[in-house]
Amino acid sequence: MRGDPLPVENGVKVLYVEDDPSSEILVRRVLESEGFQVVTTADGLSAIEVAQREAPDLILMDINIGGLDGYEVTTRLRTLEDLQQIPIVAVTAATLQGDRERALIAGCTGYISKPIDVDEFPRQVRSFLQGTKEEIDSAEAKAEYLVEYSNRLVDRLEDKIRELENTNAELQRLDKVKTDFIVIAGHELRTPITTIFGYAQLLQTSPDLPGSRDEPGSARYIVDRMTAATWRLNQVVGDILNVALIDADKLDLSKGPVFLKSLICKVLEDIGRIGSERELEFDLEGLEDLPPIIGDSKRLYQALWNVITNSVKYTPDGGCVRIKARRIEDTVQIAVKDSGIGIPQEDQERIFDRFYILHDTALHRSSKTAFKGGGLGVGLTVARGIIEGHGGRIWVESQGQDEEQLPGSTFHILLPIGNLPTSE
Ligand code: ADP
Numbered sequence: 001m002r003g004d005p006l007p008v009e010n011g012v013k014v015l016y017v018e019d020d021p022s023s024e025i026l027v028r029r030v031l032e033s034e035g036f037q038v039v040t041t042a043d044g045l046s047a048i049e050v051a052q053r054e055a056p057d058l059i060l061m062d063i064n065i066g067g068l069d070g071y072e073v074t075t076r077l078r079t080l081e082d083l084q085q086i087p088i089v090a091v092t093a094a095t096l097q098g099d100r101e102r103a104l105i106a107g108c109t110g111y112i113s114k115p116i117d118v119d120e121f122p123r124q125v126r127s128f129l130q131g132t133k134e135e136i137d138s139a140e141a142k143a144e145y146l147v148e149y150s151n152r153l154v155d156r157l158e159d160k161i162r163e164l165e166n167t168n169a170e171l172q173r174l175d176k177v178k179t180d181f182i183v184i185a186g187h188e189l190r191t192p193i194t195t196i197f198g199y200a201q202l203l204q205t206s207p208d209l210p211g212s213r214d215e216p217g218s219a220r221y222i223v224d225r226m227t228a229a230t231w232r233l234n235q236v237v238g239d240i241l242n243v244a245l246i247d248a249d250k251l252d253l254s255k256g257p258v259f260l261k262s263l264i265c266k267v268l269e270d271i272g273r274i275g276s277e278r279e280l281e282f283d284l285e286g287l288e289d290l291p292p293i294i295g296d297s298k299r300l301y302q303a304l305w306n307v308i309t310n311s312v313k314y315t316p317d318g319g320c321v322r323i324k325a326r327r328i329e330d331t332v333q334i335a336v337k338d339s340g341i342g343i344p345q346e347d348q349e350r351i352f353d354r355f356y357i358l359h360d361t362a363l364h365r366s367s368k369t370a371f372k373g374g375g376l377g378v379g380l381t382v383a384r385g386i387i388e389g390h391g392g393r394i395w396v397e398s399q400g401q402d403e404e405q406l407p408g409s410t411f412h413i414l415l416p417i418g419n420l421p422t423s424e
Helices: 021-033 044-054 070-077 099-106 121-129 139-204 219-247 260-274 297-313 379-389
Strands: 013-017 037-041 058-061 088-093 110-114 256-258 281-285 293-295 320-328 331-338 393-398 409-416
Touching (some): 013 021, 021 037, 037 044, 058 070, 058 121, 070 139, 088 099, 099 110, 099 139, 110 121, 139 219, 219 297, 256 297, 260 331, 293 297, 297 331, 297 379, 379 393, 379 409
Parallel strands (some): 013 037, 058 088
Antiparallel strands (some): 256 293, 320 331, 331 409
């Protein structure tokens, strides 16, 4: 400290850890009127962060705060190199005998009891800044308080671990209830959807249905739209169901020989049926030479559908989607490359997370093929779950997102050719 008694506090930074707003306001006023700079925070964990960030000259620590209490925060702060020497002063209502000693054992430099004496307080703070250090009088008392404090820490740790374990068990239970609900609701929805879809298809193929599919308002036009919408609804329910099953690690695969060329052609055919208004060029390469792989053809169809419809959705009219496949040793690699808007580097891993959507959800359109049509944000989660369920991998490459330059994206899918499981 320099010699002059008054303005030395200018620029001296005090961190006050306090969860009671009235005490906080009072201490702040008293100290600021004396030229101190006061930073406050209200709970234990944030106190540790703020103390490291702000590097205060002195810390005033309320003991009864939420989360870690003032003793524990002090002990933690003393383990940090930059905070080992600064004064930490407990400021708390004297409730129990020995509180002062407990504070000193935890690592505090001193103790000021609440309510503070407004006239005396700045002088007390200055004195700690100038090096005052309180001590416990006898070595015996010190040893006793140390044992008490260690026991208390162990008790608190045990309580917290028990609490966490209980909370975890409860969360797992709730998660299971949620998954069960989604799976049951999904199956319940599927049954009527299948019936509606079946009848709609029956009507669609009836030669007696009047009108044409290009004649708005005609019976054939309406049935055509209804069939496409029901089919899309079925895909959405399928995606939701699959995410729940993947989450719960319950995605069953019913494996058999799969001809990827037929699956990809079927996806393109179905896209053509529901998205004929898009003007995109599709280019296929290497599909002829692919060997059959062992997998679940329905699920692989869904994975390919999700990836290919994304390429359609995020490529403007006039663009191109190239699907190139080749065998590499015991695997098949499929690359779906579009000439679309691309994907920012920082999002290329997160787009596989469930419900992750890059575009503004306010602009959401529920089309599976319209440009930037958007979806539920589960398509790639499902694709990854299915492909990894087959022992494969999926990842994306893109130079970034740019709606003018259209850098495009390439989704790579690697699938093992595999063997049929042997029945025992
Ligand atoms: P959604 O159901 O919304 O399409 P997905 O899980 O399939 O969700 O995709 C997640 C996000 O990844 C999309 O919202 C989109 O922003 C981005 N994305 C996926 N595929 C492409 C692509 N081929 N080109 C550009 N962005 C894409």
